[in-house]
Amino acid sequence: MTLLTFKQKLYTTLESHYPKTELDSFFKIILEDVLKLSKIDFALEPNSTISDQKSDEIDDIIKGLEQHQPIQHLIGFTEFMDLKLEVNQHVLIPRPETEELVHWIVDDFKNNTPIDVLDIGTGSGCIPIALSTNMKNANVSTIDVSIKAIATAKRNATTNNATIQFIHQDILATKKLTNQYDVIVSNPPYVRDLEKIEIQKNVLNFEPHLALFVSNDDPLVFYRHIAQLAKTALKPNGILYYEINQYLGKETVELLQNLGFKNIELKKDVFGNDRMIKASF
Numbered sequence: 001m002t003l004l005t006f007k008q009k010l011y012t013t014l015e016s017h018y019p020k021t022e023l024d025s026f027f028k029i030i031l032e033d034v035l036k037l038s039k040i041d042f043a044l045e046p047n048s049t050i051s052d053q054k055s056d057e058i059d060d061i062i063k064g065l066e067q068h069q070p071i072q073h074l075i076g077f078t079e080f081m082d083l084k085l086e087v088n089q090h091v092l093i094p095r096p097e098t099e100e101l102v103h104w105i106v107d108d109f110k111n112n113t114p115i116d117v118l119d120i121g122t123g124s125g126c127i128p129i130a131l132s133t134n135m136k137n138a139n140v141s142t143i144d145v146s147i148k149a150i151a152t153a154k155r156n157a158t159t160n161n162a163t164i165q166f167i168h169q170d171i172l173a174t175k176k177l178t179n180q181y182d183v184i185v186s187n188p189p190y191v192r193d194l195e196k197i198e199i200q201k202n203v204l205n206f207e208p209h210l211a212l213f214v215s216n217d218d219p220l221v222f223y224r225h226i227a228q229l230a231k232t233a234l235k236p237n238g239i240l241y242y243e244i245n246q247y248l249g250k251e252t253v254e255l256l257q258n259l260g261f262k263n264i265e266l267k268k269d270v271f272g273n274d275r276m277i278k279a280s281f
């Protein structure tokens with residue numbers, strides 16, 4: 001296979017499955033991450049031959065994409081801020097809006113004072129690893145109920161030289177947090193079952209439902225429980241940060257108000273959706 005025949009194969013096999021913009025993005029990812037080439041390399045030498053081993057790898061990726069497997073699973077990793085993170089079926093693929101949440105925290109603590117941070121809902125480890133590597137004086141712990149997510153996040157911490165305390169714990173079954181923190185942050189499951197119809201096949205069929213979904217009846221269950229724990233686990237001047245369901249900004253603010261939180265700030269993401277909250281107690 002040549003670079004050009006690879007491109008033709010990708011677009012013709014997948015054109016009925018994905019919009020052109022997504023095919024362009026797949027092409028760029030495979031070119032850069034599998035073949036270690038740039039678009040300029042492609043433009044200069046479209047007829048150069050791809051090795052048999054790489055051709056087989058690309059064929060497998062195209063087959064996976066045909067079945068709507070996420071490209072990040074097929075190449076085995078994703079990028080989050082400047083980190084390369086392994087992802088698999090046990091962890092949520094980190095989203096761009098979560099980078100915005102991490103930037104908010106890093107900006108708030110850029111004076112580099114030593115702080116204790118707790119992240120709830122580890123997943124790939126994107127939040128605790130990015131906080132630890134961007135805030136040199138942060139002592140970061142993270143909790144997840146999924147042992148397989150923790151195992152993945154531990155590998156990601158090692159490859160990114162981050163020191164994190166991993167805690168295997170069900171936060172909903174936790175009555176009290178034992179330590180005190182300057183920052184408690186969480187991107188908990190927040191997609192209501194009723195929103196499943198909006199969700200794309202690659203997410204619904206291949207990402208962990210444990211990480212995504214909550215019941216229609218009590219969609220803020222994690223926010224309420226974590227906020228209750230934070231009331232006694234935040235140090236004086238400590239801050240709670242949440243990524244939130246874009247449709248439930250007002251409800252999440254009200255929940256925090258009713259629990260006695262103050263200085264509540266609701267923030268939009270780059271797409272203009274209500275996406276993050278911070279508050280103190």
Ligand SMILES: C[S@@+](CC[C@H](N)C(=O)[O-])C[C@H]1O[C@@H](n2cnc3c(N)ncnc32)[C@H](O)[C@@H]1O
Binds near residue numbers: 093122145
């Ligand atoms: C939305 S994902 C967020 C993952 C990661 N922080 C991110 O931003 O990509 C939520 C995470 O919460 C974890 N989780 C779900 N229920 C939990 C529980 N009861 N206690 C602790 N963690 C839980 C899931 O395993 C998942 O890793």
